[in-house]
Amino acid sequence: MIYITRKHLKPGMIIAKDVFLYGSNNVSSFLLAKGQVLNSTYINRINYHNLDGAYIENELFSDINLESYIDEKLKAKSLKVISETYYELQASSGKVNANMIKELSSVVNNIVTELLNKEDLTYNLIDFKNYDTYTFQHSLNVAMLSISTGISMQLSESKLNEIGMAAVLHDIGKMLIPIEILNKPEKLTYEEYEIMKEHPMNAVNQLKNMVPYEVLRAIEDHHEKLDGTGYPNRKRDRNISFYAKILAVSDVYDALTSDRPYRKAVFPNEVVEYLMGSVDKHFDYTILNRFLKIIFAYPVGTFVKLSNQKLAVVIKNHTENILRPVVRIINSDGTVGEDIDLLSDPNYMNITIVDMGYDYENYGLIGILKSSMN
DSSP states (O other), X not given: OEEEEGGXXXXXXXBOSOEEEEOTTOOEEEEEOTTOBOOHHHHHHHHHTTOOEEEEOOXXXXXXXXXXXXXXXXXXXXXXXXXXXXXHHHHTTSOOOXXXXXXXXXXXXXXXXXXXXXXXXXXXXXXXXXXXXXXXXXXXXXXXXXXXXXXXXTOOHHHHXXXXXXXHHTTGGGGGSOHXXXXXXXXXXXXXXXXXXXXXXXXXXXXTTTSOHHHHHHHHHXXXXXXXXXXXXXXXXXXXXXXXXXXXXXXXXXXXXXXXXXXXXOOHHHHHHHHHHXXXXXXXXXXXXXXXXXXXXXXXXXXXXXXXXXXXXXXXXXXXXXXXXXXXXXXXXXXXXXXXXXXXXXXXXXXXXXXXXXXXXXXXXXXXHHHXXX
């Protein structure tokens, strides 16, 4: 299978991986099933729901297979409980129902259990961009990334549950921020940004005595930075909650790789470079190092452009160096060439990935698209 952006989806292509949609009520629904042959109606549906694209069958890349990160039913239930908890806060003018917190805790426990039983914690970013409502999916994504990071650090199950609770609740304070500020498409004014910066303390004030102290600390500190330039208290390294340091990396990664009213999503490789460039200033080195073991700069099945102007598809990643995957070359006539291991092949040490995307009609993409059609 290969990942095709919606711009290049064509009638006759075959869906290689179930496409789920999580709407504003966060109920999971089948949008397209594996094996479905695309037609113009289905493609229009993908465009209508603003999905980035879909995995498509292609015999030249039949050796690429991807599994869902967590069970779809668990994902749907998690989103439902998260949204209900957030709306409870909004509807009650800041009062959260204890039963909802209990239910949320149960969901987090189920996520922790499922992730602990996974052999491969590699997070496929593309799997988590099929939603209509950003806030709730973002909270779930941050939870999965943070829990997985904690697992890679061999934290206890009880600590993983606390990290998960902090993650799903870290933005709940935004429900008390005026919607016109949250969804403003332009840069916030100084006054608006000061209001936005209140959301960590909004959450802490409403969740006191309802969640463990360390969960509250993590929520309060998740926008603090090691160099003291964060908010709300401009804390420095040792004064910042350990859990919050994990949340901070996961939060920024998911936020930057998502479309927002004021900007388009940033490519994963660019986000990774930003995170690496901010280590020991904004992010903890040890935590970031473990985080980078569970995510990849270039998701498997996606197209990349090499510094030698060749087009390629990522077929495998290396946890020891996420910027140097194994790629399969696409020839200018649309056929495939050799597989190149950018990490260990001495003949390609000077070749780098310079771009991600699909606007390379002159580099063989058209031929690959044709070979993907039924």
